[in-house]
Amino acid sequence: MNELASSAAADKLQAKAAFRPPTVNQVRVEGFFGPRIDTIATSTARILFDRCVNAGMLDQIDPERPNPGQRIPFQGTNSTVTSQMFWDSDIAKSIETAAYALYRRPDPDLEAQVDAVIDAYGRLQEDSGYCNSWYLRIQPGKRWTNLRDCHELYCAGHLMEAAVAYYHATGKRKLMDIMCRYADHIDGLFGTQEGRMRGYPGHEEIELALVKLGRATGEQRYLDLAKFFIDQRGTQPHYYDQEAGARGAQLADYHFGTYEYSQSHKPVREQREVVGHAVRAAYLYAGMADVATEFGDNSLMPALEGLWDHLTQRNLYIHGGFGPSETNEGLTFDFDLPNETAYAETCAAVALVFWASRMLGRGPDVRYGDVMERALYNCALAGLSMDGTNFFYENPLESRGDHHRWDWHHCPCCPPNISRLLASVGTYAYGIAESEVAVHLYCAGSAALEVAGKKVQISQETGYPYDGQIVLKIEPEGEAEFALSLRLPGWARGHAVTVNGETVDVAEAENGYLRIWRCWSKGDRVTLHMEMPVETVHANPLVPNNQGRIALMRGPLVYCLEEVDNGAALNSLVLAADAQFESVEVDGLTGHIAATTQAQRESYLGEGLYSRKAPVRETVHIKAVPYHAWDNREGGEMLVWVRQERG
Amino acid sequence: MNELASSAAADKLQAKAAFRPPTVNQVRVEGFFGPRIDTIATSTARILFDRCVNAGMLDQIDPERPNPGQRIPFQGTNSTVTSQMFWDSDIAKSIETAAYALYRRPDPDLEAQVDAVIDAYGRLQEDSGYCNSWYLRIQPGKRWTNLRDCHELYCAGHLMEAAVAYYHATGKRKLMDIMCRYADHIDGLFGTQEGRMRGYPGHEEIELALVKLGRATGEQRYLDLAKFFIDQRGTQPHYYDQEAGARGAQLADYHFGTYEYSQSHKPVREQREVVGHAVRAAYLYAGMADVATEFGDNSLMPALEGLWDHLTQRNLYIHGGFGPSETNEGLTFDFDLPNETAYAETCAAVALVFWASRMLGRGPDVRYGDVMERALYNCALAGLSMDGTNFFYENPLESRGDHHRWDWHHCPCCPPNISRLLASVGTYAYGIAESEVAVHLYCAGSAALEVAGKKVQISQETGYPYDGQIVLKIEPEGEAEFALSLRLPGWARGHAVTVNGETVDVAEAENGYLRIWRCWSKGDRVTLHMEMPVETVHANPLVPNNQGRIALMRGPLVYCLEEVDNGAALNSLVLAADAQFESVEVDGLTGHIAATTQAQRESYLGEGLYSRKAPVRETVHIKAVPYHAWDNREGGEMLVWVRQERG
Structure with a gap:
């Protein structure tokens, strides 16, 4: 290779x-x-x-x-x-x-x-x-x-x-x-x-x-x-x-x-x-x-x-x-x-x-x-x-x-x-230089570009950003020698790339892009695969308001809790450090993926503003949806940085 | 009685x-x-x-x-x-x-x-x-x-x-x-x-x-x-x-x-x-x-x-x-x-x-x-x-x-x-009606009042607000019949009152004041005793920013953490639900009482703003001081609502 x-x-x-x-x-x-x-x-x-x-x-x-x-x-x-x-x-x-x-x-x-x-x-x-x-x-x-x-x-x-x-x-x-x-x-x-x-x-x-x-x-x-x-x-x-x-x-x-x-x-x-x-x-x-x-x-x-x-x-x-x-x-x-x-x-x-x-x-x-x-x-x-x-x-x-x-x-x-x-x-999605095409964004579709003096059709087949599998078809006019540079997103824990089924060593990537220099011809296929689990993200302590909280991400998407899925008082919800997430469809938004998990919901036992009584807890299921999708169903509370206890 | x-x-x-x-x-x-x-x-x-x-x-x-x-x-x-x-x-x-x-x-x-x-x-x-x-x-x-x-x-x-x-x-x-x-x-x-x-x-x-x-x-x-x-x-x-x-x-x-x-x-x-x-x-x-x-x-x-x-x-x-x-x-x-x-x-x-x-x-x-x-x-x-x-x-x-x-x-x-x-x-500290003196605030000192047509000297001996023991001396001109009403603070878990050593039933209190109607004469002593442990206070879920956090109070005083006692990044500190507090003197402020306890301090393992790496924890001692006393020593961070995990 x-x-x-x-x-x-x-x-x-x-x-x-x-x-x-x-x-x-x-x-x-x-x-x-x-x-x-x-x-x-x-x-x-x-x-x-x-x-x-x-x-x-x-x-x-x-x-x-x-x-x-x-x-x-x-x-x-x-x-x-x-x-x-x-x-x-x-x-x-x-x-x-x-x-x-x-x-x-x-x-x-x-x-x-x-x-x-x-x-x-x-x-x-x-x-x-x-x-x-x-x-x-x-x-x-x-x-x-x-x-x-x-x-x-x-x-x-x-x-x-x-x-x-x-x-x-x-x-x-x-x-x-x-x-x-x-x-x-x-x-x-x-x-x-x-x-x-x-x-x-x-x-x-x-x-x-x-x-x-x-x-x-x-x-x-x-x-x-x-x-x-x-x-x-x-x-x-x-x-x-x-x-x-x-x-x-x-x-x-x-x-x-x-x-x-x-x-x-x-x-x-x-x-x-x-x-x-x-x-x-x-x-x-x-x-x-x-x-x-x-x-x-x-x-x-x-x-x-x-x-x-x-x-x-x-x-x-x-x-x-x-x-x-x-x-x-x-x-x-x-x-x-x-x-x-x-x-x-x-x-x-x-x-x-x-x-x-x-x-x-x-x-x-x-x-x-x-x-x-x-x-x-x-x-x-x-x-x-x-x-x-x-x-x-x-x-x-x-x-x-x-x-x-x-x-x-x-x-x-x-x-x-x-x-x-x-x-x-x-x-x-693309950057075009004289002899190089960089793929910056992944999304199903196609592009009719000109590179190395040749017309090149590049198409992507993918369910991205909800799925981490991308198939790129490269179709030059005849043959064309140029570099195809694939962005390897920093959020992915690993990347696997093949050209026509053969593995490319992603360790060769520079500045986070894998440059594949090759004489391309019609029928060439490049695949990029990334796992896309729900990840929990912590904030630097210099952002005091996010301490004791995590943000949920899945691929490039930041998630949030909405009241329509989780009830009100979203700050009463607490995730465990070892919370396991499952992917399901967002209720009411076909094609969009939510993340569900167990959490604890606190109930306030006091009256008025302040109380010595500690809240009680019960186990509930919560559902997070992509941030970009919020406020598209019923209006209500929304929260990105969710409380998490590390115990 | x-x-x-x-x-x-x-x-x-x-x-x-x-x-x-x-x-x-x-x-x-x-x-x-x-x-x-x-x-x-x-x-x-x-x-x-x-x-x-x-x-x-x-x-x-x-x-x-x-x-x-x-x-x-x-x-x-x-x-x-x-x-x-x-x-x-x-x-x-x-x-x-x-x-x-x-x-x-x-x-x-x-x-x-x-x-x-x-x-x-x-x-x-x-x-x-x-x-x-x-x-x-x-x-x-x-x-x-x-x-x-x-x-x-x-x-x-x-x-x-x-x-x-x-x-x-x-x-x-x-x-x-x-x-x-x-x-x-x-x-x-x-x-x-x-x-x-x-x-x-x-x-x-x-x-x-x-x-x-x-x-x-x-x-x-x-x-x-x-x-x-x-x-x-x-x-x-x-x-x-x-x-x-x-x-x-x-x-x-x-x-x-x-x-x-x-x-x-x-x-x-x-x-x-x-x-x-x-x-x-x-x-x-x-x-x-x-x-x-x-x-x-x-x-x-x-x-x-x-x-x-x-x-x-x-x-x-x-x-x-x-x-x-x-x-x-x-x-x-x-x-x-x-x-x-x-x-x-x-x-x-x-x-x-x-x-x-x-x-x-x-x-x-x-x-x-x-x-x-x-x-x-x-x-x-x-x-x-x-x-x-x-x-x-x-x-x-x-x-x-x-x-x-x-x-x-x-x-x-x-x-x-x-x-x-x-x-x-x-x-x-006092409210004076025709035949009643209400004691609203406790503080060492004395007052020369006129009630029921008589001059009455009332003095308080107490280390309040750092100590919950108050001794009131009532010294009328001759004898005077009037009500002495003592405020029984709502923050106290219990109150004990005596008049000349004899217990008064605090259950008789109305609107949180114990009214002691009596013909008072020189030498009468009333004591009020309240325990003053450090208490943790929770906020109503309708105050979202205080969820997962507690405020510390001791008697009427709200406490806070200061950087001078606890280092920077105060939101990296986490209290356990069963944290036990001790009272010690505030460093550098003679006569003021701090509260110390064990806590966990988180260290951020990421670089930059956000990281998937969970912070690591170590056990530290923290010290909270009365809010009113803050910014009187070295300038630095301050925090009233401290993170607490209930596990």
Whole structure:
């Protein structure tokens, strides 16, 4: 089997390679995510559009509509909402979701709806290329005066992402053309040249969007502009001070009052700690990783590695969410991971998937693949109800029964964000370099890729994430020599890999990926097998609230107890150290696997708040369900970290 | 012993009696509180004055000083502070503390300092009687335009309390005269008569202060005015709407935006749930109880009883603090009692002592005496460092080591509040009715009371709260027939009482007080004995964060673990269900009793945040100290609710 093992030549190749994701039209996802994407295609994509329109967004965007000003009637009620400077981003993410939905399943009505919005943007765009609905219609004359607070570049970035997605999904270029003109306009305004703005976005996003646009168009200037925003950030003299001065504003007169809130407290290459608003942070780091990949910029790596460690070793919830505080929608202090009050915004978990996926741009590393999977399958996935109609904004790890998905939110960032992620989840499954395909995520489905100059079809057959057996069929056009790198998830106690029935030594894996270099031909089959028992996980003592408690995991999935399965007062339940678990189907959620075991339930013998009487115990059966599935049946209590006695 | 038992005649008497506290000059406290009061007398009282003066308060008050406007240089630094509309209250509580200090120990310098401030108030007061430094000097022309937010009546109330205290302590009437003129002025402005304001304070306080002033002066109008404020509160049309309209203000334009914040959401007699700002709430309820006592107003009792149950059965921390949220400095939802983020403001625990003591105005009831004792000895007492120099504002029940007492605070309400409470703690120990003395608190010391028309000296010899043996000596002038009612604390598993060596049947106790009706003569001795083992206390399952944990109590004291005694990572410690405790002295705090026992300490075997490896355990000795004593040695972690396994 030596020819399968990694070779020095391949090593060298991999070290220099840039791994890029496939586009949405290269992948087809079935299995676990298939029904979720179908639901988005048939239901959620339209819901997002309808709710955006109901919220009044089109009134803000379309010059043919009466200008709504800053207050807009809300959904046919007597109340009004404030039109928002970030609405371009919400409609953009809805267009992006619709794009993936249309690729999944043609829907002429939805497509017509999207085209109408794109036409409105065509009418909105200035001859100069400028194209922001807030500053063109609601606050004219104020453009580019407050990059720090006003989401102007952020909106541009989301529209660029939407344009790329719609182009890949439908082949239509109109939005792409609009956004290239806007990108050209921005490119002409920003830069280190005399007379140009040296600013950068208060809410990062445009960096990763410009890389997407650059990749889609082949236009180097867009990549350069992304790098410019990365390089300028946090430099002195501080741009946000200068622009505040130019506005005549007091520096302290903004809501969060710190540079850390927008990660502009120091140049990005000097940053080592994840700070401030969680979504902004992860979008920035994703953009930094993209720039590191596209430019081979090693100077960004110490910061990216340091930030990654700071997040994952100190500030990451077990479900892959981060940012515990509602106050700043972000970070507080190390090891501050409260469960019930966790903010852990859906958008932050989505952004972490983005960041982790970009960290794989310079080569496979299971540290990134595992965290991407953790955030995707748990915190992020919980953000969308199974029926595709409701959305979590916060993702606590414990609830007294009063936490439920919203049908909308005054800041509707999360609904289209989780929707566009899930609808395009196949693009996160693979990384493609010149002579290597890395498989980052396992899910039934297929991908039509191009590697080593050949067309290669790769398909996966698997019941993952509920089953740890994956069969990959490799079907090149003729024969093709390249490396297939399989991620060996860190949560598995062991991995077994075969190629055409012959065992490959998984000890050859590097950075947690097994690279199989081979001349592939049609009919080749690779299998990966992992046992998937229920595991109990303990938390570092520096997270005081999780001591004496365990979390249940099965494969990549974090589990939780729900009141609907276990009754109320979930903290009255105690697991034994040697609890044995069985896998059964979740009641009421076909196809989803629960874990059952015996536990003790305590009954309080006191009256009122406090009592000297010790509770009595009885043996009960409890059932844990995947975290992502919670609050999809009856509302009630929920608990991730369950009491356990070690005796 | 039948003559000692309660009689029907005494029952009847007691049912109608109004119990009032002694004045500060009637009591002398030694034992446990003695050294704390001495420290206040020698140190804290002066510190409060110095810090009030350094904060610039005198500049605001004294017309002979240059008017500071709204920004004042701060303590000789280059920075400034905002002068505050509530500063009269802080200087008032400092005067009150100084009054008790001067009664404890003459201090001509301190007395001269107080007299100088009183002289300044004399200069400040208008001929009309109006006397508020903010509206006379900082915002002239705006008086009485915003009762809801601007602390105007609150400041008046605190100055009245100061005046009464200073009069009792020193015999000097000047401040009393000033405040009677101010009270007369207010009495002339407010009322249901045509042309008068029907308003009431946004921050309650003046109600209980007017009752104090009425009792001290015998002036019924002050009691009537207190009742007016109580009766008006929350009635329709809502006064706060009317005054906001008169100011041309939007009703929603204030920080907390709800009537509940100031307990004005409905008439007080209809209220059953403790809501809003915790200190305001308890001050209101204290005033309601005072009015119920002075007017025999039974119509207030269903509300007071309902509010009491709502607090104590659903919203009271075990250390006697309440109000978990920093956001509104108050209540959130039932059973929301987080430990680490507990706000549990010192002032709220002080206010609860006030409320509980006033609930005893209509007769002894151990429910109120026990809660008063719990709040006093635990949450409130923690508010002042042992050396009398530093102050807690928040009182969490768990800390990662970053919570310490302040030497001052931008809102310095707590420092003089806990100081005045402790310096006058003897006045909370007794309730005096016409023919009955109730002993609510046990502490070495003596009281010179008047009951049944006779002077009676009552002294207590005891090591309470560390020892459960109390000897009371009753020394009337000649002979005196009256009931001595002893509180039998609910935390004790049993009580033994003797009179002159003869056992009294404690089963005769009513409402948790043993009433001993007798013709008392010099030399009579009553003993009360209670065992005081360390007890473990469990929390109702509706407080999820305390499940699987116990709190340690010994007598009235709540205990906690500190890092200085037990090392870091206190949540790695696990008690067994059958843990046996021994009492030893607290290292470094002479005279204070710690509890030691064996426990298991877990060591984390994983790396990073999460691990499948179960922690290993070793047997260690742990030591718990009284909560009130924490953060008086080395700073570090602290934990009240300790993990316990029941096996």
